[in-house]
Amino acid sequence: MTTLSGADPGASAPVDTAPEDTWRGVATEELSESELSGLGSEVGARMRARSRRLLRSLLRPQRRRVVLAAVLVVVSELAFLAGPLIVAYAIDTAVPALARGDGRPLVLSTIGYLAAGVLNAVTKAGFVRVSARAAQAVLLDLRGRVFDHSQALSLSFHERYTSGRVISRMTSDLDTLNELTSEGLDGLISGVLTVLGISVTLLVLDLPLGLIALASFLPIALLTRWFQRRSRSIYRRTRTAIAALIVQFTETMNGLRAVLSFRREQRNLEIFRRSNAENCEANGDGLVVLAHYAPSVRMVGNLSLAAVMVVGAVQVVHGSVEIGVLAAFLLYVRRMYDPLDELAMFYNAYQSAGAALEKLSGLLEEVPSVPEPTDPVPAPELRGRVTFEAVEFGYHPSVPVLPRLDLEIQAGQTVAVVGATGAGKSTLAKLVARFYDPTAGRVLLDGIAVDRLAGADLRRAVVMVTQESFLFSGSVADNIALGRPSATRAEIEHAADAIGAGPFIRQLPDGFDTDVRKRGGRLSAGQRQLVAFARAFLADPAVLILDEATASLDIPSERAVQQALRTVLRGRTAVIIAHRLSTVSIADRVLVMDHGRVTEDGSPAELVRGTGAYARLHDAWRDSLV
Amino acid sequence: MPITDAALSHPGTPTTADADARPDRDTAEHAAGLTALGIPDPDSGPRGARSSVASLRRLYPYARPALPALLWSTVTAIVATVCSLAFPLAIQWIIDGPITDRDLSGLVWPAVVLVLLGAGEAGLFWVRRLLAARPSMQVEARMREALYAHLQRLPVAFHDHWPAGQLLSRAVSDLSTIRRFLGFALVFLVVNVATFVVGVIILLSLSWRLGLVVAALAVPLIVLCLRYETRYQVLARRSQDQVGDLATTVEESVLGIRILKAFGRSRDLGRSFLAQARGLRDTELTKARVISVLWATIIALPEIALGVVLLLGIQEVADGTLTAGTLVAFFGTAMSLRWPIDSLGWLLAVTNDAAAAADRYFEVMDVPVTVTSPERPVRPARREGHLEFRDVRFGFPDAQDRPGRPAEVLRGVDLELHPGESVAVVGATGSGKTALTALVNRLYDVTGGAVVLDGVDVRDLDLADLRSRVAVAFEEPTLFSASVRENVLLGHPDADDDEVRRALRVAHADFVEDLPWGLDTRIGEQGLSLSGGQRQRLALARAVVGRPSVLVMDDPLSALDIHTEAQVEKALRSVLHGTTALIVAHRASTVLLADRVALLADGRVAAVGTHSELLATVPGYGDLLATDARGGADRTDARGGADGTDGARAGAGAGVDGGRA
Known part of the structure; x- marks a missing residue:
């Protein structure tokens, strides 16, 4: 990535320094991932190779269908091409034969013409079906791959790539491909085959005339090269533009309350208008380039047809060519250029799809920074002993979050981690759950490095509940069952009751069956968090990590959750991150963290007796009682 | 009121034909409730066969x-x-x-x-x-x-x-x-x-x-x-x-x-x-x-x-x-x-x-915009931030009355906030606190009664004007992929950097200074990811930046650590002085920011008074806020006195309060 690394002014500067774009602010992402049109040719070539590779791997399982489709389309084209030949034969042979009183050539050519027509129609229908099967299978495969891959990619990727762009890849880019396959593919294939078939037929019919007709290919090839070069960068621009538009759109819709409350509508509209205009502009540019290209090709075609007709007429007069052949040339050459308009539009779809494929292949080639181990250590029963061995970690190389951490948490122990914002508490939790891998050192679970555990084993053993309480579409019960899909309804309700979420859920219009998407907009953050808790309880992990999980709860709910935790945490390891010491009450051990280091470590009682930060907090509390 | 017209022309109960057409009774009701607001169901297919020409x-x-x-x-x-x-x-x-x-x-x-x-x-x-x-x-x-x-x-x-x-x-x-x-x-x-x-x-x-x-x-x-x-x-x-x-x-x-x-x-x-x-x-x-x-x-x-x-x-x-x-x-x-x-x-x-x-x-x-600016907005005579809830009723549009499950979340809320006064709203989960906050700047419109600002029904005020005067800090802060400045200024694009810095100071969002590009750093989705507490402080800064006359805050400090919370509270006090504020609170420390407390229960205001009055007179009130003393004492014994942070914070808050008094 030599052309992209570092501050590439050509790529990033226009985005960030244009005055109307200052609102976006500055981030490093443009420097690392260039989606801009001004790509070096080397990178462009690599992107094309990447998408060709993807296309090949997608088509391989469809080989048989592709071959069958090709056979059908060839037969269809042959039948199609037979038409003018039969007309030529009829004019040159059947007319004189009929004059002699012999009707057979006429009957023969009529039957031949009808048969060819029907064969053309039937094989065309067959082709449409077979190619649709192949194309839809490819699309399904690709959708699945992109979905699975985006899920496999680590959080660091998602934080960098952003949800809007992933969504754009999986919606708009795939739609573009669908569009091509459902409308453009057969046009493209049969268009190409038509040109090939006609060329051969023309040369066979009459070599000199055929050569004159095909001489037009040279200027057309030059035109096509010009068009490809111009359009490729334009279509890349269109994909980038639509992605920016989608990001703005989804952010607005997901943050609508804030938008309305702070009257951001106008500003949003201005921003949206800009990406919309850029999208319009880029697509318009594409159509304009096409507007230059397609008629030029048509011009070449028409002039060559005129030349063929004039030269042909001379040859007919000289007797070296029959009138029927001339007629065939007229019909063929016109046929060759007739679907051009269609082809030009498909080329449009094809180019957009090509650009979309480049983006998708880029996403698919992102390597998960937290990969599944290739030969996982089997670990059916994990007890939950957590060990940090000389762990170092930073989100950015220059900013270490955990300078060096050694820590041992016994199985079954409940550990509270307290400390100011930015002390590294959440990072600690994320390393145990393996949302990230440490930059140095190891995190071990029952003595096994977490990166040697199969994902399924690790997730069964370690569950993390965060402040974030996103609900998926489906019922409340479905959302709780996410913790353990095999759970029965009774178990689900029990989990909800255990943490005190039962009463409010039963108050909902349909109780546990209430659809949260439709009616979930009004579940408060606290209620959503209770659902998240029930989910974690149901999962029944060996290690439970609560990262500020009670922040949005009101006091009675928090108390209910804590009451429940006392029983639930018995026999399992728990890491409770809290900036509220109220949560600490149930801990066996407290870790006070500061700037990525553990500054105090001990039982709550020990720490209270000491002179550290925790003791000071506790003293403040005792003083206030007096 | 377009909403009233719509409600009149679409009675809330489904017709028999409707119910027959939809075997799922619930869906029918659900749809009918929404139709009253003119909201179609995203899951229902095309309504009737319409010719392509008519559509096009x-x-x-x-x-x-x-x-x-x-x-x-x-x-x-x-x-x-x-x-x-x-x-x-x-x-x-x-x-x-x-x-x-x-x-x-x-x-x-x-x-x-x-x-x-x-x-x-x-x-x-x-x-x-x-x-x-x-x-x-x-x-x-x-x-x-x-x-x-x-x-x-x-x-x-x-x-x-x-x-x-x-x-x-x-x-x-x-x-x-x-x-x-x-x-x-x-x-x-x-x-x-x-x-x-x-x-x-x-x-x-x-x-x-x-x-x-x-x-x-x-x-x-x-x-x-x-x-x-x-x-x-x-x-x-x-x-x-x-x-x-x-x-x-x-x-x-x-x-x-x-x-x-x-x-x-x-x-x-x-x-x-x-x-x-x-x-x-x-x-x-x-x-x-x-x-x-x-x-x-x-x-x-x-x-x-x-x-x-x-x-x-x-x-x-x-x-x-x-x-x-x-x-x-x-x-x-x-x-x-x-x-x-x-x-x-x-x-x-x-x-x-x-x-x-x-x-x-x-x-x-075709979905009608039901929350609109009135054609002839009333200009309030005074603009001092006098906020009043008059017999406010509210039910979510899809909610249906069922035995034992009232459709309305708020059933006649009466509450008055004098100019400059701050009132905390306390209530159990599901008591309608959050719904109440969404009514002031008309994210939803009341289904009965009225929210009145400076003597004028908020529905008669110019919508943009209303929203510029009422600032909201949500319990879940939403950040956009834009610079810090843009995120804080959201609704005030013309304010300058001094304004932004002042707001950031109030919210104790000093971490912004440490960001790679300061105010220009892109945060939110496409930029740096911030912690919950950091997000919440930015949302708070956003709410105070325009010097609104009414501030509505939904549990605005929940994600902050105690230390920061105390600092933010201190700064917030200066802002609240002279600003009418409605603060949904889960914690005693937050409650203590307010002059008075309204206890919400069963969709009504059950009691109003100062924190200490309510503690003394309303039995269930204390339970809603602080860790109860006896339980805390038990745990303190059992766990070596590790408990009681909330008490500590409540105490600290009381200290500040006392200081001010």
């Missing part, structure tokens, strides 16, 4: 600016087609003239005509494309902008019910379908029909007998196309809805990635995604089957006609009633009609797709 006609206002260009491009296309149709006639001239006469000198003029026709066709073709290139794109952009603007005006109630994925698929894929229709299919439907008519006229003039055979084609073609439309349109709509559903799942999979990863459930969601994708594939395959039959017929019919023409034509040539040149010209012209006929199939497909897309588009555009 609605595009007219948006397409109008592009129509001159489209019209001219149609005209040039038709002229170009005439050139192309005239081509075979020139050939006929050559065959029946110079060739039959064996006179090469006569070839010059036909040659010139051929070149002119060819060049003319290509030139017009070029003009047509240039004309159509930008206008259709602009129609798409205009429609997209209108949709976006409309969605931003639609009430929160609408967005609660429509997943963003369904909206996104309308804004992107449906609109590009419409663009392809306007820029291409519409023009070519007209051009191809014109070509067919002109072509048939030429054929008739060449030989009326043979021409009639081809003209007769029109009948089965029209019948076929009409029959096909009804079948295809249903499929087109289904496929677009499925695309929207897929978009919704995709969105969830990405937004919920942390939870999916935490529980290792990606595979499960992947399975249901795949099931949806398979559904879409099946629809697409059905579409392909329908299209394939149509295409086969559309291809076969002209071939059969031409076969008949060949049979008759050759006989006529042999008889001498028809010249060879005429027959060649006839076939040449008939060939030119082939593409216009063949293309009918996919032109119709695009048209139907566009009609379904237009239906989906207008389905959203």
